[in-house]
Amino acid sequence: MTLAISPAARAALDEWLTHLRALDGRAEKTITAYGADVRGWLSFLAHHRGGTEGLSGLITVPITDLRAWMAHERGRGVSARSVARALSAVKGFTAWLADRQGGDATAILSARAPRFQKKLPRPLTIEGAAEVLESVGDDAREPWIAARDTAVVTLLYGCGLRISEALGLTGADHPLPEVLRIRGKGGKERLVPVLPAARASVAAYVAQCPYDLTPEGALFRGTRGGPLNPRLIAAAMERTRNRLGLPASATPHALRHSFATHLLGAGGDLRAIQELLGHASLSTTQAYTGVDAARLMEVYERAHPRA
Known part of the structure; x- marks a missing residue:
């Protein structure tokens, strides 16, 4: 499915991940996970819409498409916690892209993550x-x-x-x-x-x-x-x-x-x-x-x- 991502989107994603490494000091495991999450989103979007999107189109994706993606992820067995993490990555990438390209990313940035029960750790006595x-x-x-x-x-x-x-x-x-x-x-x-x-x-x-x-x-x-x-x-x-x-x-x-x-x-x-x-x-x-x-x-x- 990742072959459906346009060269421009792939280049933008690589640049965003480089930005995270250089400026935000994120752990490498986190960056790898974010990259996989956003690639999954871009690939889904290309198949869902029947073709690749330009960078401006990635910024103005309607909330209905975002919900379809989250439903698709849950349908293939991805946990609510993992979908929430993936949505966070998509929001981060989209906000960065909107800042560089211009455009209204309100639909994506205001989307709510699926609820999940946080597992509290159990300390020893x-x-x-x-x-x-x-x-x-x-x-x-x-x-x-x-x-x-x-x-x-x-x-x-x-x-x-x-x-x-x-x-x-x-x-x-x-x-x-x-x-x-x-x-x-x-x-x-x-x-x-x-x-x-x-x-x-x-x-x-x-x-x-x-x-x-x-x-x-x-x-x-x-x-x-x-x-x-x-x-x-x-x-x-x-x-x-x-x-x-x-x-x-x-x-x-x-x-x-x-x-x-x-x-x-x-x-x-x-x-x-x-x-x-x-x-x-x-x-x-x-x-x-x-x-x-x-x-x-x-x-x-x-x-x-x-x-």
């Missing part, structure tokens, strides 16, 4: 998180692997890191400083305090690791010396939760959820937690931690200068 940290290395084949797995999950829970961020650390990051500079999604940097327990856990792993941890090489290594595959940490978590009787939601990412939720429960400020997690908006942090509206207003009223 404080006791459950402590049990994971204490026993995640129990099934390891060698002591240094046990120390490695313990160090990784301690960073996830103790610092709120994503698994990709923890495994992105290099030998130059050891010994861990009191404050770690993390490059997260979209290349955005944030400063994360490092607990003494996390520094000690990483130091224990480094002391036992049989490989030469060069400054430019990965800090966490696999059994053959290459960068540690995140699937191995997921597998270690699966064995641990089965042994401890924890729910299937007890994944590596759940430790990051737990970090945020437990901080908030202890009286942490929602804005500070947002910065620690690297979330772009407070609403993301609110959903992430399962904060209810009453708790959010309590934090707001306590912190707002005019409350």
